Amino acid sequence: MATSAIEAKDTAAIQAATVGVAVCDRSFWGRIRVSDDDRLRFLHNQSTNDFQSLKPGQGCDTVMVTSTARTIDLVSAYVLDDAVLLLVSPSRREFLLQWLDRYIFFADKVQLTDVTDETATFSLIGPGSDAVVEKLGAGAIIGQPYGNHLLIDNIVVAVGSGLAAAGYTLILPATDKQKVWNQILELGTVELSDRAWDTLRILQGRPAPDLELTDDYNPLEAGLWQTISFNKGCYIGQETIARLNTYKGVKQYLWGIRLNAPAEVGNAIAIGDEKVGKLTSYTETADGHFGLGYIRSKAGGVGLKVRVGETEGEIVAVPFVSHEYPQ
Structure with a gap:
């Protein structure tokens, strides 16, 4: 009986992500901060997208690949004023830290910091996510290109849900996690479990x-x-x-x-x-x-x-x- 109740909850959340708004706690995903003077050039050389053309407030998805172009991870990158924040898959966090570290040479000004434990990540998914972002004070980001982001009350609010559905990704200090989570739920957002996220991931490809x-x-x-x-x-x-x-x-x-x-x-x-x-x-x-x-x-x-x-x-x-x- 319990299983069907959970499944019903997941079905309702997937429905909300399609026609309303759902929120998924992705805090267990990895977050790597890349800082110092050569950060953009370094990431430009390590992955498939063009980092050299990005300005603070912009972002992109990029793929980390091996020398024979085999895939390691699909990564979302957000260019801040003084660093680039990488959102990486949970199972790739430690591997990527070691992988990237291997390519930092003596003269490179690049610092890698694992900030996973001190930050949290939420994804807002669905057409109703604009209204939530507006109420969080980040309305200026609505309608901007994918990966663009702004900082409101210590929260990075970025365009893109992490899926093919409309939405936003929020990265915030772990100390504010519960407060912001409750605030989002109070705005009528439906909680999407990790299992429901994975179902959506598969349905959307x-x-x-x-x-x-x-x-x-x-x-x-x-x-x-x-x-x-x-x-x-x-x-x-x-x-x-x-x-x-x-x-x-x-x-x-x-x-x-x-x-x-x-x-x-x-x-x-x-x-x-x-x-x-x-x-x-x-x-x-x-x-x-x-x-x-x-x-x-x-x-x-x-x-x-x-x-x-x-x-x-x-x-x-x-x-x-x-x-x-x-x-």
């Missing part, structure tokens, strides 16, 4: 570390074209990404899969007897079963009928990913 973001895939295959600058100078993994783009060499793409029944992560995706991909995430919702998976480019895309393990499925587009450079 946000790739996650250890599932869609692994040594097996590059950012173009993961559909993260909006995080990649093809015009910037050299960075780790750049040659591979440029070559894949130039020669249309992307062999597989991440897609959503509407399923007729449950399926298991790791199941092969097949057309007839031919294996064309692998299921990387799965969730059950009030509307049925849904998964994410990589499918070979030549097999097709939206509308393609597939078999996932013993389950029938159909390929659908998911809003978080794109399969070509945004025009």
Whole structure:
């Protein structure tokens, strides 16, 4: 009985995130502060997006990649006056701290600080989030580009929910966490659990570390074209990404899969007897079963009928990913 009550709560929260406003506590995600004079140049050289062109008050999503352009993490970056704040996946926090530290050379003026424990992060998700931000005193941010942010009462309020839905990300001192959380709930926001966040993540196609973001895939295959600058100078993994783009060499793409029944992560995706991909995430919702998976480019895309393990499925587009450079 308890399980169905929790599921009903999650369903209501997902509904709120779609038509109203929900709030998710993402404080267990990692936060790394990158400071000192060379911070923008350093991040520019370590990831896929163009940091050199960003000014304080702006931000972006970027992908940390290996030298062979395999994905480590999808990171949100916010450029402050004196530092850049990185919001990283929970399972990648320590790895990224060590990874970035390895690339700081003797003459580099770069400081890395793990500020996870002294900060908190909330995501406001849904069309009703503008009204909440207005009441928090950050109305000036409404309508600004993705990643733009301002500081109100020690709270960084940034455009973007972390998902494909409209919304905002708040980063604040841990000492203010409970007060601000209560304030947000009092404004009529519905609490979204971590499990409901993960369901939304899958429905919207946000790739996650250890599932869609692994040594097996590059950012173009993961559909993260909006995080990649093809015009910037050299960075780790750049040659591979440029070559894949130039020669249309992307062999597989991440897609959503509407399923007729449950399926298991790791199941092969097949057309007839031919294996064309692998299921990387799965969730059950009030509307049925849904998964994410990589499918070979030549097999097709939206509308393609597939078999996932013993389950029938159909390929659908998911809003978080794109399969070509945004025009």
